[in-house]
Amino acid sequence: DQQVKQNSPSLSVQEGRISILNCDYTNSMFDYFLWYKKYPAEGPTFLISISSIKDKNEDGRFTVFLNKSAKHLSLHIVPSQPGDSAVYFCAASARQYSGGGADGLTFGKGTHLIIQP
Amino acid sequence: GEEVAQTPKHLVRGEGQKAKLYCAPIKGHSYVFWYQQVLKNEFKFLISFQNENVFDETGMPKERFSAKCLPNSPCSLEIQATKLEDSAVYFCASSQSRQEPQHFGDGTRLSIL
Numbered sequence: 347d348q349q350v351k352q353n354s355p356s357l358s359v360q361e362g363r364i365s366i367l368n369c370d371y372t373n374s375m376f377d378y379f380l381w382y383k384k385y386p387a388e389g390p391t392f393l394i395s396i397s398s399i400k401d402k403n404e405d406g407r408f409t410v411f412l413n414k415s416a417k418h419l420s421l422h423i424v425p426s427q428p429g430d431s432a433v434y435f436c437a438a439s440a441r442q443y444s445g446g447g448a449d450g451l452t453f454g455k456g457t458h459l460i461i462q463p
Numbered sequence: 464g465e466e467v468a469q470t471p472k473h474l475v476r477g478e479g480q481k482a483k484l485y486c487a488p489i490k491g492h493s494y495v496f497w498y499q500q501v502l503k504n505e506f507k508f509l510i511s512f513q514n515e516n517v518f519d520e521t522g523m524p525k526e527r528f529s530a531k532c533l534p535n536s537p538c539s540l541e542i543q544a545t546k547l548e549d550s551a552v553y554f555c556a557s558s559q560s561r562q563e564p565q566h567f568g569d570g571t572r573l574s575i576l
Contacts, residue, residue, distance in 0.1 A: 380564055380565075387569070388569050388570075389467070389469075389554055389556075389567035389568050389569045389570055390554070390567045391567070392564045392566060395564050433504065435506070437506075441561060449511070449519075449561065450496060450508030450509075450510075450511055450519055450521075451496075451498075451506075451508060451565065452508070453498075453505075453506040455504045455505060456504040
């Protein structure tokens, strides 16, 4: 039973345009969401996060939107650049339910973003 | 250090042998996590530590897997009597607090032959 779903295995976007990556979750206890970017043979690199008390968080070219009622979040990258080509993972945790300790993340299967020149 | 350091980068073991992986978290980070990536894009949470204390080990196959984070030593993940299905990339992550995101190392690729 997959609790975090990224239904698009890949996405191709032209350089300079907006990239929109989507993520759905099923566990209502999730209250903290993160996006990671991963290049081959490297570990995931943290990009941006959002707490469930917000519906938007922005950091430079990256914006994450959270729709709690739909259990959906999206990552917007604008403008897209060639270096953005990577696999993007959505991850979630249930911090308020973990008893104040170290929360393991539940990951989606990733979306391979390809930025075309 | 400024990065999570995992050693070795690649480890090859025959089926039934022991495998031991190491992780040095970022200096000042109190929380350490281990994940297993089997197949290309599936991360599975294994275990977490708060300093040297195990916090959550619900993802650990307890019969053969064990982990430790002792003071002044790298954290370790040990697999006894390895099986072919243990072949995966094992990632370690650390964070400064619960409010901070986890930062990952580059992983150890474990190949069981």
